Amino acid sequence: MGDVNSTRTGTGTGTGMGMGSGAASAPGGGGPTGANLGAVRSHNAALVLGLLRDAGADGISRLELAERTGLTPQAVSKITARLREEGFAAQAGLRASTGGKPRTVLRLVPEAGHAVGVHLDRDELRVVLVDLDGAVVGERRAGLDLGAGAESVLGTVAGAVEGLVGDGLGLDDDGLAGVGTLLGVGVALPGPLDHTSGVLHRMTGFPEWDGFALRDVLGARLGVPVVVDKDTNAAALGLSAGGEGGSFAYLHLGTGLGAGLVIGGRVHRGPRTGAGEFGHQVIQLDGPPCECGDRGCVEALCLAAVGRGEPAEAARVLGVAAANLVGLLDIDVVLLGGRTITGEPDVFVRGVGEVLDARARREGALGAEVPVRVAAGGERAVAEGAAQLLLRPLFGRGDA
Amino acid sequence: MGDVNSTRTGTGTGTGMGMGSGAASAPGGGGPTGANLGAVRSHNAALVLGLLRDAGADGISRLELAERTGLTPQAVSKITARLREEGFAAQAGLRASTGGKPRTVLRLVPEAGHAVGVHLDRDELRVVLVDLDGAVVGERRAGLDLGAGAESVLGTVAGAVEGLVGDGLGLDDDGLAGVGTLLGVGVALPGPLDHTSGVLHRMTGFPEWDGFALRDVLGARLGVPVVVDKDTNAAALGLSAGGEGGSFAYLHLGTGLGAGLVIGGRVHRGPRTGAGEFGHQVIQLDGPPCECGDRGCVEALCLAAVGRGEPAEAARVLGVAAANLVGLLDIDVVLLGGRTITGEPDVFVRGVGEVLDARARREGALGAEVPVRVAAGGERAVAEGAAQLLLRPLFGRGDA
DNA sequence: GCACTTTGGCAACAGCGTTGCGAAAGTGGA
DNA sequence: TCCACTTTCGCAACGCTGTTGCCAAAGTGC
Numbered sequence: 001m002g003d004v005n006s007t008r009t010g011t012g013t014g015t016g017m018g019m020g021s022g023a024a025s026a027p028g029g030g031g032p033t034g035a036n037l038g039a040v041r042s043h044n045a046a047l048v049l050g051l052l053r054d055a056g057a058d059g060i061s062r063l064e065l066a067e068r069t070g071l072t073p074q075a076v077s078k079i080t081a082r083l084r085e086e087g088f089a090a091q092a093g094l095r096a097s098t099g100g101k102p103r104t105v106l107r108l109v110p111e112a113g114h115a116v117g118v119h120l121d122r123d124e125l126r127v128v129l130v131d132l133d134g135a136v137v138g139e140r141r142a143g144l145d146l147g148a149g150a151e152s153v154l155g156t157v158a159g160a161v162e163g164l165v166g167d168g169l170g171l172d173d174d175g176l177a178g179v180g181t182l183l184g185v186g187v188a189l190p191g192p193l194d195h196t197s198g199v200l201h202r203m204t205g206f207p208e209w210d211g212f213a214l215r216d217v218l219g220a221r222l223g224v225p226v227v228v229d230k231d232t233n234a235a236a237l238g239l240s241a242g243g244e245g246g247s248f249a250y251l252h253l254g255t256g257l258g259a260g261l262v263i264g265g266r267v268h269r270g271p272r273t274g275a276g277e278f279g280h281q282v283i284q285l286d287g288p289p290c291e292c293g294d295r296g297c298v299e300a301l302c303l304a305a306v307g308r309g310e311p312a313e314a315a316r317v318l319g320v321a322a323a324n325l326v327g328l329l330d331i332d333v334v335l336l337g338g339r340t341i342t343g344e345p346d347v348f349v350r351g352v353g354e355v356l357d358a359r360a361r362r363e364g365a366l367g368a369e370v371p372v373r374v375a376a377g378g379e380r381a382v383a384e385g386a387a388q389l390l391l392r393p394l395f396g397r398g399d400a
Numbered sequence: 401m402g403d404v405n406s407t408r409t410g411t412g413t414g415t416g417m418g419m420g421s422g423a424a425s426a427p428g429g430g431g432p433t434g435a436n437l438g439a440v441r442s443h444n445a446a447l448v449l450g451l452l453r454d455a456g457a458d459g460i461s462r463l464e465l466a467e468r469t470g471l472t473p474q475a476v477s478k479i480t481a482r483l484r485e486e487g488f489a490a491q492a493g494l495r496a497s498t499g500g501k502p503r504t505v506l507r508l509v510p511e512a513g514h515a516v517g518v519h520l521d522r523d524e525l526r527v528v529l530v531d532l533d534g535a536v537v538g539e540r541r542a543g544l545d546l547g548a549g550a551e552s553v554l555g556t557v558a559g560a561v562e563g564l565v566g567d568g569l570g571l572d573d574d575g576l577a578g579v580g581t582l583l584g585v586g587v588a589l590p591g592p593l594d595h596t597s598g599v600l601h602r603m604t605g606f607p608e609w610d611g612f613a614l615r616d617v618l619g620a621r622l623g624v625p626v627v628v629d630k631d632t633n634a635a636a637l638g639l640s641a642g643g644e645g646g647s648f649a650y651l652h653l654g655t656g657l658g659a660g661l662v663i664g665g666r667v668h669r670g671p672r673t674g675a676g677e678f679g680h681q682v683i684q685l686d687g688p689p690c691e692c693g694d695r696g697c698v699e700a701l702c703l704a705a706v707g708r709g710e711p712a713e714a715a716r717v718l719g720v721a722a723a724n725l726v727g728l729l730d731i732d733v734v735l736l737g738g739r740t741i742t743g744e745p746d747v748f749v750r751g752v753g754e755v756l757d758a759r760a761r762r763e764g765a766l767g768a769e770v771p772v773r774v775a776a777g778g779e780r781a782v783a784e785g786a787a788q789l790l791l792r793p794l795f796g797r798g799d800a
Numbered sequence: 801g802c803a804c805t806t807t808g809g810c811a812a813c814a815g816c817g818t819t820g821c822g823a824a825a826g827t828g829g830a
Numbered sequence: 831t832c833c834a835c836t837t838t839c840g841c842a843a844c845g846c847t848g849t850t851g852c853c854a855a856a857g858t859g860c
Contacts, residue, residue: 033469038815079817101839263668293762444847497857500805504808
């Protein structure tokens with residue numbers, strides 16, 4: 001259990017090839033890979049599972065699944081039969097008849113799988129346990145000093161994770177590896193890292209973490225799969241899973257200014273997880289120096305305005321940078337988050353919105369209005385998004 | 401002939417579903433679709449065909465294809481047998497033996513398919529005929545006045561296309577529709593449009609084209625599939641097909657300033673083909689007014705510097721905007737093109753490069769150097785890229 | 801000349817979604 | 831109350847996919 005895509009053949013097939021995913025683990029290293037029957041099976045199963053999740057407590061009927069996937073009803077019946085057998089789906093009542101046999105409604109069984117999300121911030125640790133639906137079923141918080149050294153930090157993290165999972169799901173002799181429904185642990189933290197290898201790079205102020213193979217070290221210690229990503233990416237992923245569709249940018253204004261980009265439902269990280277460096281976008285040529293060494297960066301301008309007690313000006317500056325991004329990527333929504341935003345949400349939403357509206361008016365009919373909202377989820381958003389790093393692959397949106 | 405993915409079943413299957421493509425034509429409208437065996441077949445066939453193309457004249461052996469795709473050698477044998485039967489692939493000699501039977505080398509048969517690329521510029525028309533390899537086998541040019549009305553412009557385009565195809569491949573009684581190996585016509589033109597529907601929007605200076613359904617009208621007139629895209633996107637697509645891998649930005653500096661973005665080998669257009677609006681990125685808060693109505697846009701600053709006879713300053717300004725883009729998207733290369741660039745290529749390559757290098761130095765080890773080059777292809781690049789709009793789907797990179 | 805290695809095709813196979821058909825479970829009119 | 835009709839959905843047979851087992855072909859090297 002615990003693996004939706006488990007093949008029963010046992011021989012050869014089911015090599016877990018991504019279909020057109022591009023960045024999946026490829027035999028030849030790099031390029032897109034071939035599709036075999038095992039891949040078809042898991043692709044379709046994941047698709048159905050994703051639709052079941054999106055349907056939520058209301059559930060969805062087999063025929064609706066067939067319409068949405070383009071598969072025949074019979075294929076959906078087979079797939080859902082397997083999912084029910086494996087415990088991931090269950091019947092949930094009947095629809096009203098429309099003149100014939102009423103449709104049976106299927107729903108996801110959230111307890112069939114769990115994931116842990118870890119938000120590793122500079123001074124705080126937050127760990128959540130979520131079910132397949134993404135609902136938080138347990139949480140732990142602890143103070144943390146990222147500068148206290150790897151052993152100390154990893155100990156705190158491992159302790160919190162094991163404690164949380166033990167309370168929520170129960171630990172057997174094998175530790176976390178023995179918890180059947182636990183898919184793994186997602187870790188989100190600030191600053192430069194490589195999400196494909198899970199290796200950290202020189203975090204500002206914490207040089208001792210440079211080159212630390214967080215994914216592998218923590219994975220070995222816990223005995224379950226570990227995935228690592230930037231905090232802004234995790235937040236964006238959480239928003240995406242939380243119903244925010246299409247393409248959007250999550251702008252985080254706290255002690256710094258960063259962005260998480262979701263393009264076509266997938267988090268865009270770039271080949272080196274470097275994408276989303278929004279804060280050091282230059283919007284004032286030869287402007288005031290920024291601590292990064294450049295001049296006229298949004299982050300410097302924006303935070304300076306905040307420091308001067310001029311949030312409206314900060315919002316305007318942020319809006320200009322957001323408008324640049326909207327034009328460059330043609331995204332649908334801008335979501336704002338972070339402590340500075342939550343301090344005065346209305347000022348920032350209005351200020352950024354005004355700049356974007358002015359841009360849309362200049363564009364005319366084509367330039368659709370790009371709404372600005374405060375990101376949902378609050379303080380727990382990053383940890384929940386980190387858990388989605390494990391859940392997402394189950395639901396058909398492989399690498400995002 | 402002419403359709404690699406033709407199914408022989410004739411019933412039901414082969415609905416042309418994309419696998420995980422996300423933006424493919426979906427039954428339920430929108431979401432990703434289910435995969436059936438026909439989809440597997442065309443996916444793998446396209447993959448193999450793409451590798452054959454990439455191998456060029458050197459060719460590639462079955463076992464190498466198997467390694468690169470992750471498929472078994474036997475599957476590759478079956479697939480290549482079909483491709484050979486259909487005329488898309490052929491044997492091309494033997495490798496040196498490594499102690500056993502020497503590998504037989506396969507190569508693409510470029511003449512098995514052709515596509516037309518049309519570059520519709522404000523004052524000029526350029527039409528190219530290319531083979532499966534992307535090699536230009538015919539070209540026509542003509543003066544053009546976009547303001548002369550749809551009938552006149554379409555007549556000129558249709559005439560040039562039919563003449564070119566007639567010369568190159570021969571026309572029978574059915575016109576273009578009867579030319580077996582012709583896949584279709586790709587049209588690239590400046591300014592706002594919707595590439596999914598092929599409808600134009602208010603082009604600056606040519607209001608009469610607003611809302612014109614270019615794809616459908618020209619498609620009906622020519623009797624072959626027509627695809628429409630922005631000129632910068634086509635140029636980027638051409639560069640991508642021309643060997644430029646990974647993620648890059650093509651910056652075009654001519655009468656205006658625009659960009660084509662390739663992310664992970666796919667052209668990023670955004671949901672409304674609005675992505676790549678690079679020129680009206682604001683890099684000087686409250687700077688000099690731009691004709692778009694905003695202030696401090698790169699385009700205005702850059703072109704003003706060019707007008708003042710200060711190309712180095714123009715290059716620096718362009719570099720700052722390029723650095724913003726590099727940081728936001730974490731791309732690998734910046735390619736420059738357009739008449740203003742080709743006038744003084746060295747100045748711009750150096751000027752932009754200096755800004756990007758300075759950025760990389762600030763980033764430290766992680767911030768990989770982002771090289772700057774003049775885009776290959778020259779004046780014909782956009783037309784060739786337009787033809788790739790038809791060729792690309794054959795080779796496994798579906799919607800890009 | 802013979803043993804060995806490597807390539808790649810033929811045939812049998814397992815597993816995928818699809819099709820044909822029928823049972824189950826409702827509605828609604830006679 | 832009965833019966834015709836509609837709609838859902840599972841069973842069985844089917845066609846197609848890539849996979850596996852096996853063997854002929856075509857080289858190398860002792």
